[in-house]
Each structure stands twice: as C-alpha cells, then as structure tokens.
Amino acid sequence: xxxxxVRMSLKSKGIAATKPRVLLLEILWGINAPxxxxxxxxxxxxxxxxxxxxxxxxxxxxxxxxxxxxxxxxNIWIEIKAEDGHHHHLYCESCETVIDIEMDEEFExxxxxxxxxxxxxxxxxxxxxxxxxxxxxxxxxxCACNLD
Amino acid sequence: xxxxxVRMSLKSKGIAATKPRVLLLEILWGINAPxxxxxxxxxxxxxxxxxxxxxxxxxxxxxxxxxxxxxxxxNIWIEIKAEDGHHHHLYCESCETVIDIEMDEEFExxxxxxxxxxxxxxxxxxxxxxxxxxxxxxxxxxCACNLD
DNA sequence: TTGACAATGAGACTCATTCTCATTTATACT
DNA sequence: AGTATAAATGAGAATGAGTCTCATTGTCAA
Ligand SMILES: [Mn+2]
Ligand SMILES: [Mn+2]
Ligand SMILES: [Zn+2]
Ligand SMILES: [Zn+2]
Numbered sequence: 001x002x003x004x005x006v007r008m009s010l011k012s013k014g015i016a017a018t019k020p021r022v023l024l025l026e027i028l029w030g031i032n033a034p035x036x037x038x039x040x041x042x043x044x045x046x047x048x049x050x051x052x053x054x055x056x057x058x059x060x061x062x063x064x065x066x067x068x069x070x071x072x073x074x075n076i077w078i079e080i081k082a083e084d085g086h087h088h089h090l091y092c093e094s095c096e097t098v099i100d101i102e103m104d105e106e107f108e109x110x111x112x113x114x115x116x117x118x119x120x121x122x123x124x125x126x127x128x129x130x131x132x133x134x135x136x137x138x139x140x141x142x143c144a145c146n147l148d
Numbered sequence: 149x150x151x152x153x154v155r156m157s158l159k160s161k162g163i164a165a166t167k168p169r170v171l172l173l174e175i176l177w178g179i180n181a182p183x184x185x186x187x188x189x190x191x192x193x194x195x196x197x198x199x200x201x202x203x204x205x206x207x208x209x210x211x212x213x214x215x216x217x218x219x220x221x222x223n224i225w226i227e228i229k230a231e232d233g234h235h236h237h238l239y240c241e242s243c244e245t246v247i248d249i250e251m252d253e254e255f256e257x258x259x260x261x262x263x264x265x266x267x268x269x270x271x272x273x274x275x276x277x278x279x280x281x282x283x284x285x286x287x288x289x290x291c292a293c294n295l296d
Numbered sequence: 297t298t299g300a301c302a303a304t305g306a307g308a309c310t311c312a313t314t315c316t317c318a319t320t321t322a323t324a325c326t
Numbered sequence: 327a328g329t330a331t332a333a334a335t336g337a338g339a340a341t342g343a344g345t346c347t348c349a350t351t352g353t354c355a356a
Contacts, residue, residue: 016322018334038312049336054313056334074222074312074343090266090274099270107258114255115281118238122247124283126238131279133263135272164353166303186343197305202344204303222312222343297356304351315340322333 001029013063020048020056028066028080034089034098036075069130071098088131095137103131149177161211168196168204176214176228182237182246184223217278219246236279243285251279 007017155165238247
C-alpha cells in the first residue's frame with residue numbers, strides 16, 4: 001500500500017486525504033501490527049500534534065479504515081482494519097505488546113451463537129465483543145512476544 | 149451474608165476487618181451485581197474517602213474476595229468473587245450497566261485449549277483472559293438490562 | 297491498656313484522552 | 327485565478343479516573 005493507494009482508499013471512503021491521515025496510514029501499513037497511540041506519538045511527535053493524532057485516529061476508525069481497542073493499562077491501540085474480518089488479541093503485560101490472534105472457525109461460530117442468544121435473552125442489540133488474553137513473557141532480557 | 153460473616157471471611161483470608169472493607173463487602177453483597185467504583189463512590193461518598201475505596205478494592209481483589217475488570221469507558225468494575233468460577237460480561241453502552249454472563253462448559257473448554265496453545269506458541273504464561281460483549285438496550289425510556 | 301504497626305483520609309499528583317479556539321488548509325463557486 | 331465557505335490542524339488548557347504521600351487514626355496481640 002503506497003501513498004497514492006492510501007490517498008485513494010481515503011477518498012473512496014468519502015474522507016479527505018489530509019497529510020496527517022495519510023501519514024498515519026503509511027505508518028500503520030509500514031509496521032503492520034497493532035500499536036498504541038502513545039507509542040506512535042512518541043516516535044512521531046514532530047510529525048503530528050497529539051490532539052490531531054487522536055482526532056485522526058477517531059476519523060479513520062469511524063470510516064472503518066482502522067480498528068481500535070483499549071488495553072488494560074488504558075492505552076488505545078490501533079491497527080489497519082483486517083480485510084479477513086474479526087480477530088482477537090494477546091496482550092503481554094511484561095513488554096506491553098499486543099499480538100494478533102486468530103481463532104478457528106468453530107470458536108468464532110460459537111461466539112456468534114452466543115451473541116444471538118444473549119441478544120434475545122436481554123433484549124439488547126449486541127454491537128461488538130472482545131476476547132483478550134493477558135500474559136507475561138518469560139524472559140526479562142529480551143522478549144519473545146513478537147516472534148512467530 | 150451479614151456483617152459478622154463478612155468480618156469472619158476477612159479474617160479467614162488473613163486480612164483485617166476494618167470499617168471500609170466490611171462496608172464495601174456489605175454493599176456488594178447487598179446489590180449482588182457488578183458495580184463500578186465510581187458509581188459506588190457517588191452513592192457513598194460520605195462513607196469512604198475515594199483513595200480508601202480504591203485501596204480497599206485493591207486489597208480485597210488481592211485477597212481474592214472480589215473480582216475487578218475494566219469497562220471500555222475505563223471504569224473499574226467490581227463484584228463479589230463468584231464461588232462457581234470464571235464468568236464473563238455483557239456491557240450495555242446505553243445504560244452503562246454490566247450483566248454477568250454464563251457460558252456453557254464446551255465454550256469454556258475451548259477457551260482453555262486456546263490458552264494452552266497460545267502459551268506454547270508465544271512462550272508466554274497466560275495469566276488471564278477476558279471475554280466481553282457490548283450492546284445497546286432497545287428502550288431509551290427504561291432499560292431492560294437488569295431483567296432476567 | 298499499650299505499643300507496634302496497619303489502615304485511613306484529604307488532597308496533591310499523574311497521565312491518557314478530550315476539548316477549545318485561533319490559524320491554516322482544502323474545496324466550491326464565480 | 328480569486329474569493330467565500332467549510333474542514334482540518336495545532337497548541338495548549340481542561341478533564342477525569344486512578345495513584346501517591348503523609349499526617350492521623352484504628353486494630354489487635356501481648
Ligand atoms: Mn488486531
Ligand atoms: Mn461478573
Ligand atoms: Zn513480552
Ligand atoms: Zn441498557
């Protein structure tokens with residue numbers, strides 16, 4: 001995904017291809033992994049105002065271009081919205097890293113069933129769900145969390 | 149669970165039965181549902197200092213008497229620790245209520261499997277997981293979330 | 297009862313996130 | 327192009343949940 005593709009994808013979602021929006025997407029495509037807004041700001045504080053970063057994150061999330069979720073230490077994490085649908089996260093409390101997790105279809109299907117059931121039982125429209133795992137990586141010298 | 153039982157249960161966990169701890173547990177037994185620390189403080193600000201409330205919540209969680217979890221709006225919710233083990237939550241975004249959810253054993257078993265797999269794959273000790281559903285109750289006049 | 301030590305309360309502090317508003321940039325229309 | 331209109335940005339103030347400090351108070355074993 002190069003700059004002009006990013007600009008086009010913004011346009012196609014009906015949202016202006018402004019400098020911070022393009023830049024944020026370029027960064028996210030570059031790292032291809034979840035990152036917290038704070039981490040992102042720390043490495044790019046010359047490029048964005050913090051307020052702009054949060055606003056742009058919001059814009060892109062509303063436009064369904066990125067996904068956000070909140071880790072237990074109250075940071076917002078973002079990543080490019082996966083084309084192949086829903087997935088979940090493993091959060092390493094030692095190194096404060098988030099790893100994308102894939103579930104098998106059976107598991108996702110049972111979650112889907114559950115959503116239907118609960119929706120009826122409580123007369124609530126279920127809009128989303130989250131499944132997150134919390135762990136601690138073994139080594140303190142170097143962290144294996146990012147390895148496959 | 150009356151006051152003397154609460155005091156005894158505190159002692160049995162090796163933690164002093166101080167006034168705020170006993171009071172908090174009485175309140176939790178009384179409502180018998182998850183509540184956020186902020187909500188709890190708003191209805192009881194004469195009875196606790198806010199700092200004490202958070203500290204006591206921590207003490208009781210460490211002593212395994214209550215459970216805590218964080219909602220997407222970053223509030224800490226607490227409830228008496230369920231004797232029959234793990235369960236999950238449905239959070240109503242309209243009325244900011246949390247409902248306890250039971251899963252069937254099959255579902256919990258597949259979560260357990262998943263934890264084992266991931267633990268090996270990423271060389272991480274999985275310490276916990278959370279599964280939460282987010283919904284919106286239908287009526288704005290009155291909310292059906294608390295009904296069974 | 298008393299002394300050692302644990303717990304509390306008031307409020308200062310932190311820090312991620314949100315808000316405000318003046319300035320800049322994009323877009324639309326002559 | 328030039329101007330009007332609207333959208334987006336940036337700097338920093340404000341917010342608010344949660345944490346920390348430390349002087350005071352309460353607990354409990356001896
Ligand atoms: Mn992800
Ligand atoms: Mn619960
Ligand atoms: Zn790690
Ligand atoms: Zn509701």
